[in-house]
Amino acid sequence: MSTTTPHATRPVHDDETTGVPMFEASGGDWSDIAEEAARLGEERIVVNMGPQHPSTHGVLRLMLEIDGETVTEARAGIGYLHTGIEKNMEFRTWTQGVTFCTRMDYVAPLFQEAAYCLAVEKLLGITDDVPERASVIRVLLMELNRITSHLVCLATGGNELGATTIMTVGFTAREEILKVFELITGLRMNHAFIRPGGVAQDIPPGSIDTIREALASVRHYLRQLEDLMLANPILHLRLKNVGYLGLSGCMALGITGPVLRSAGLPYDVRKAAPYCGYETYDFEVPVSQEADSWSRVVLRLEECYQSMHIVEQTLERLQRTAGQPVMVADKKVAWPAQLAIGADGMGNSLDHIREIMGTSMEALIHHFKLVTEGFRVPAGQVFQSVEHPRGELGVHLVSDGGTRPYRAHFRDPSFNNLQATSIMCEGGQVADVVVAVASLDPVLGGVDR
Amino acid sequence: MSEDKDLKKDAADAVKPGEATTGAQRTTATALEAGGQHVPAARTPLEVVDVRSGMFGAHGTGDTSGFGGLVVPVVLPGPSERPYGGWFDEVVDVLAEVLDENGTGFAAAVESVVVDREELTLHVAREHVVAVAQALRDDPDLRFELSLGVSGVHYPHETGKELHAVYHVVSVTHGRRLRFEVTAPDGDPHIPSTTSVYPANDWHEREVFDFFGLVFDGHPGLARIEMPDDWPGHPQRKDYPLGGIPVEYKGATVPPPDQRRSYS
Numbered sequence: 001m002s003t004t005t006p007h008a009t010r011p012v013h014d015d016e017t018t019g020v021p022m023f024e025a026s027g028g029d030w031s032d033i034a035e036e037a038a039r040l041g042e043e044r045i046v047v048n049m050g051p052q053h054p055s056t057h058g059v060l061r062l063m064l065e066i067d068g069e070t071v072t073e074a075r076a077g078i079g080y081l082h083t084g085i086e087k088n089m090e091f092r093t094w095t096q097g098v099t100f101c102t103r104m105d106y107v108a109p110l111f112q113e114a115a116y117c118l119a120v121e122k123l124l125g126i127t128d129d130v131p132e133r134a135s136v137i138r139v140l141l142m143e144l145n146r147i148t149s150h151l152v153c154l155a156t157g158g159n160e161l162g163a164t165t166i167m168t169v170g171f172t173a174r175e176e177i178l179k180v181f182e183l184i185t186g187l188r189m190n191h192a193f194i195r196p197g198g199v200a201q202d203i204p205p206g207s208i209d210t211i212r213e214a215l216a217s218v219r220h221y222l223r224q225l226e227d228l229m230l231a232n233p234i235l236h237l238r239l240k241n242v243g244y245l246g247l248s249g250c251m252a253l254g255i256t257g258p259v260l261r262s263a264g265l266p267y268d269v270r271k272a273a274p275y276c277g278y279e280t281y282d283f284e285v286p287v288s289q290e291a292d293s294w295s296r297v298v299l300r301l302e303e304c305y306q307s308m309h310i311v312e313q314t315l316e317r318l319q320r321t322a323g324q325p326v327m328v329a330d331k332k333v334a335w336p337a338q339l340a341i342g343a344d345g346m347g348n349s350l351d352h353i354r355e356i357m358g359t360s361m362e363a364l365i366h367h368f369k370l371v372t373e374g375f376r377v378p379a380g381q382v383f384q385s386v387e388h389p390r391g392e393l394g395v396h397l398v399s400d401g402g403t404r405p406y407r408a409h410f411r412d413p414s415f416n417n418l419q420a421t422s423i424m425c426e427g428g429q430v431a432d433v434v435v436a437v438a439s440l441d442p443v444l445g446g447v448d449r
Numbered sequence: 450m451s452e453d454k455d456l457k458k459d460a461a462d463a464v465k466p467g468e469a470t471t472g473a474q475r476t477t478a479t480a481l482e483a484g485g486q487h488v489p490a491a492r493t494p495l496e497v498v499d500v501r502s503g504m505f506g507a508h509g510t511g512d513t514s515g516f517g518g519l520v521v522p523v524v525l526p527g528p529s530e531r532p533y534g535g536w537f538d539e540v541v542d543v544l545a546e547v548l549d550e551n552g553t554g555f556a557a558a559v560e561s562v563v564v565d566r567e568e569l570t571l572h573v574a575r576e577h578v579v580a581v582a583q584a585l586r587d588d589p590d591l592r593f594e595l596s597l598g599v600s601g602v603h604y605p606h607e608t609g610k611e612l613h614a615v616y617h618v619v620s621v622t623h624g625r626r627l628r629f630e631v632t633a634p635d636g637d638p639h640i641p642s643t644t645s646v647y648p649a650n651d652w653h654e655r656e657v658f659d660f661f662g663l664v665f666d667g668h669p670g671l672a673r674i675e676m677p678d679d680w681p682g683h684p685q686r687k688d689y690p691l692g693g694i695p696v697e698y699k700g701a702t703v704p705p706p707d708q709r710r711s712y713s
Binding site for chain 1: 594647
């Protein structure tokens with residue numbers, strides 16, 4: 001090869017490739033396989049759908065064996081978004097862990113935060129000491145987050161079928177709630193707002209009115225979505241009897257969430273093993289019997305209304321508990337987050353800094369030790385579940401008595417539910433794969449963690 | 450400068466007499482004896498997870514507090530004694546009955562029962578894990594029909610049972626949840642696969658294999674799931690480094706997270 005040949009990239013020199021493992025799809029029995037395929041002359045094609053396909057909700061890779069338009073075999077390949085969050089959490093303090101786990105399922109970040117913090121509190125044995133107002137704020141945020149997550153599911157599901165208006169309406173409605181998140185937590189996603197022992201800070205003044213206004217407009221957009229979707233003959237044709245997974249299949253594969261409830265079992269962790277005081281809220285767990293993609297859409301819409309019903313109850317409780325603490329009283333656990341708005345935005349309260357720097361050396365030492373070392377958690381292990389928009393999210397935490405998790409494992413519902421891809425898609429059309437996967441609503445950030 | 454460092458090192462050695470031996474080998478008889486007084490009376494044979502020395506948990510620097518000689522073994526909650534409380538007794542009784550009837554034998558299959566933080570853990574012998582899972586799922590009085598998957602834990606200090614697989618199961622019928630834990634030594638990392646009982650554990654077992662190197666015998670396709678197929682090593686094991694590079698920020702260099710000072 002001449003050196004004057006123009007190249008887009010540098011040519012590879014042999015000395016650079018020594019020591020790099022090479023893989024070649026040749027030799028072995030590949031020629032036999034190719035020969036057999038040529039001899040049989042079938043119209044059997046293996047198609048890789050993804051990992052960069054717009055209808056796979058991120059980087060899901062579907063390996064489809066198709067015969068004409070029929071899918072004869074479907075496999076899901078994951079791992080393209082694996083970032084080692086669980087491993088990283090073993091190298092940070094218990095409080096810093098929240099910042100990591102919130103990034104797992106980025107469409108429903110507050111659920112990871114809540115589940116993780118509940119697990120840490122169980123390990124510390126302070127579950128009953130968490131103030132009521134903190135639990136109410138957690139429920140408020142989780143239910144608002146459930147609505148946004150379901151809206152993303154419906155919006156992207158519609159978009160994948162070419163119904164762009166469903167997407168724009170869904171995302172517009174979600175925007176109303178993201179504004180509320182921004183008001184309360186400061187961020188639209190990756191909040192790290194729920195902390196072991198409570199929440200980072202109280203809701204700002206005026207947020208209850210803002211949430212009421214947001215709920216009114218979300219209700220308006222949900223009506224629009226219903227009008228667009230529920231009587232739409234194209235959606236009926238595309239979704240009904242597609243992606244069927246009956247109750248026995250769901251139980252065998254450990255499927256939870258709207259997919260399990262669409263098969264007729266009203267299993268919801270909020271009812272089965274209540275946390276954050278869910279047993280004191282009035283809400284229903286909608287179910288249906290059809291076990292197809294259509295019933296999952298209807299269920300998700302209905303769950304949005306149930307969540308709004310819970311949010312209304314939390315607003316009443318927030319008014320009643322105004323001024324009460326939002327973090328445990330134990331100063332050995334409570335993160336010292338005395339925040340205030342300064343000239344350059346939200347930051348540490350100057351009064352608090354003046355107090356610890358100027359008047360109380362013990363407070364300064366305590367602040368320093370808690371922030372740099374963190375608190376110690378007694379040795380042991382716990383498992384804590386919460387009802388995630390996609391199913392049961394479980395957190396398995398192991399402590400060795402130190403200031404960092406010894407092991408943090410997240411049983412993400414999307415990870416488990418993706419196992420149903422094969423059974424839902426095989427035997428159907430290629431176009432139905434998109435519908436079936438959308439009805440599982442996987443978020444690959446949570447799947448791969 | 451270098452003299453200064455040597456002095457510091459000498460000082461550190463002086464206040465930490467046990468430091469001369471390697472860090473990992475400090476699980477000694479004296480350490481166990483010293484820590485024995487921290488053990489609650491009702492819980493007997495304990496699994497030492499780690500041994501911690503000094504007052505503040507910082508490694509690599511001299512502990513000048515005078516508590517540098519303090520040695521505390523880290524132990525997980527040990528076996529509980531009856532009554533376990535609530536429905537735990539009933540579940541263990543029924544499981545014992547079922548296992549004794551079908552010939553597995555409760556005493557052989559369940560090594561210990563741990564009740565901690567209102568959660569029930571059964572430590573199961575690895576050769577009987579499938580039988581226990583089958584009994585937990587199929588008996589109408591147990592009926593743990595929903596599996597929430599498997600998670601691995603690596604305890605490098607538990608010689609002979611370094612690798613743990615923890616199975617989480619839920620009974621929707623009875624509204625109960627428990628977990629059973631199986632161990633395998635590092636030298637023979639094999640556990641029978643439970644996919645025949647709980648098909649849901651398929652991907653979860655693949656994940657544990659991928660991250661910990663635990664081989665689930667009888668699994669229909671035990672391949673890596675999160676890491677690339679040609680990845681060397683099992684990243685979630687404690688002896689696998691986190692990795693990372695130092696980052697320069699405003700003139701100061703911040704070391705990667707696993708090389709920063711830690712206090713555990």
